[in-house]
Amino acid sequence: MYSKEIIERFKNPKNAGSLRGANAVGKVGNAACGDIMKIYLKINEDNIIEDAKFKTFGCCAAIASTDVACDLIRGKSIDEALKVTNKDVFNILGTMPAHKIHCSVLAEETIRDAVEDFYKRKEKENRKNSK
C-alpha cells in the first residue's frame, strides 16, 4: 500500500524537528481531520531558503510528504520554492493509497503558508523600521 520511499522517510525522516533561527513558519490542517503540518524555514537576505525542517501530526504519508517538501525547497529561492507542487512531492514518494494523495497537497500548502508568513513578518518589520 505504501511505497518503500514513504516507509523509509516515515521511519527515518531527515528533516524532522524545529529549526533554530527560523524566520518563517507555515502551518496547515487541524487535529480533527487527522493532519497538522508545520514547516520551519530559515531564509537569508538573498531570499534563499538556507534550511527547512518540519513537525507533523498525521499518518505515514503526511510525515513523509513534509519530509520531502523540506528537501525540495532547501537551497532554493522563495520564488522557486513557490513553484514546488504536490505533484513534485508525489513523484518522489511514489505509490500511496488514493485517499492519501491529499497529504502531498497539504505539504504544498504548508510551503506556501510558510512563504506567506515570511512576507508578513518582513512587512511588519519594514513598518516598524519606517516609524
Add this chain to the structure above:
Amino acid sequence: MRKVYLDNAATTYVSSEVLAEMLPCFNTIYGNSSSLHGFGREASAIVDRARDRVAAAINAQKSNEIYFTSGGTEADNWAIKGIAHAYANKGKHIIVSSIEHHAVLDACKQLESEGFEVTYLPVDKHGLVNIADILHAIKKSTTLISIMTVNNEVGTIQNIKAIAKTAHEYGIIFHTDAVQAIGAVKIDVQDMEIDAMSMSAHKIYGPKGVGALYLKNGVRIENLISGGNQERGKRGGTVNVAEVAGFGKAIEIAVRDLSINQQKLRAVREYFLTQVQEKIQYIQVNGHPHQKVNGIVNISFEMIEGESILMLLDLDGVAVSTASACTSNSLEPSHVLQNMGVPDELAQGSIRFSFGKNITKSDVDYAVEVLVKAVAKLRGISPLTKAGRK
C-alpha cells in the same frame, strides 16, 4: 524480527483442534450434505453435529434455529434487512445504536433508501446504550431493535437482557450482533430473550468465511438466497462442510474454555494497562471502566495520530489496529469514539490492542517496549507536543 499479534479482535489463527476437525472434510468426507447417498449422509451428519454444537453453545432451544452464513457481516445484513422486510406490513421503523458495526449501519442505510425509518441511539461516554433512550425512540411502527452485545472497538458490554425485555414489552423483535461477544461473555439466548443473533467463527479461533444467524423459531425473516433447500430453504447453496465443522468446534471450545481464557486475559489486560500507564503519559483509555471484555483495550495517545503509531509498531513486528481515519478509506475518525464523545483529536490518536489466548508476559513486555519507543518518536516530531510533554 520478533512478532507479536495484538489484533485478535480483527481475526484469530485457527486452533489446531479446529483444524483437525476441518481437514477430513476436504478430501475424506467430501460428499454434498444434500445428497441422499452415503457420502452425502456422512457430510450431513457433520453439518448436523456442527449445528448442534452452535445451538448448545448459545443455549438455543433447537438446533434448527441456527442458520449457517458466510460470517458475521452476512448474518447482520440478513437479520436487519430480512426481518425489517418480513415485518414491513406491520411497520417500517427500526432502532439500532450509533456504535454498531458497519454491517448493521450500512444495512440500515439501505433500508432508509427503501423508505424505512431508522433511529440511531446515542451512547454515553463509556459506550453504553440507555434504556430510557430506547423507550423514547419506540413507536407504533417499530418492528426491530438491534444492539450489539460487545462493541468491537472499545469492548463495552451492553445490558442485552434488559434491552431485549424492553423490546418484547412492546412486541418488538430483538437482534444482537454477538460477533465479539462469543467466547468473551456468557451467551444464553433463552435467558437473555434474544430473538436473532449474529455470530462469526474467525474471532474465536475458527476459520474465516463462516458464521451463523440464530433465529428463534417463530420469528419471520425474508429468504436470503434462492436456489436450494439448504438452511431450511432460507439460504440456498451447497453447505461449506469443512468451514461449518470448524465453526462448530471453535464455538464449542470457546464456550468450554471461556472462564479460563477470560481469567488469563483479565490478568494480561491489567498487566498491559499498568505498564502502559506507568511508562506513557497523556493517554486516555476508552470504553467502560468495568463492563467490558478483557481482550480489548482501546487507548488514545494525545498529540499523535493512530495510523503512524500502528505503522511504527508494525515495523517492529507488533500488530495492532486503529479505527481512526487512516486505516479505513475515509478520513473521518472512528464513529464509535465520536459517538462516545471522544474529541476528534483524541479519536485520531486511538489504537485498539486485542489479546489472544496464547499471549505471554514476554509478548506484552515487548509490545510495551516498542510502544513506548514509537510514542516518544512521534511526539518528538509532533507540532502538538508542548515543551516538557512527551
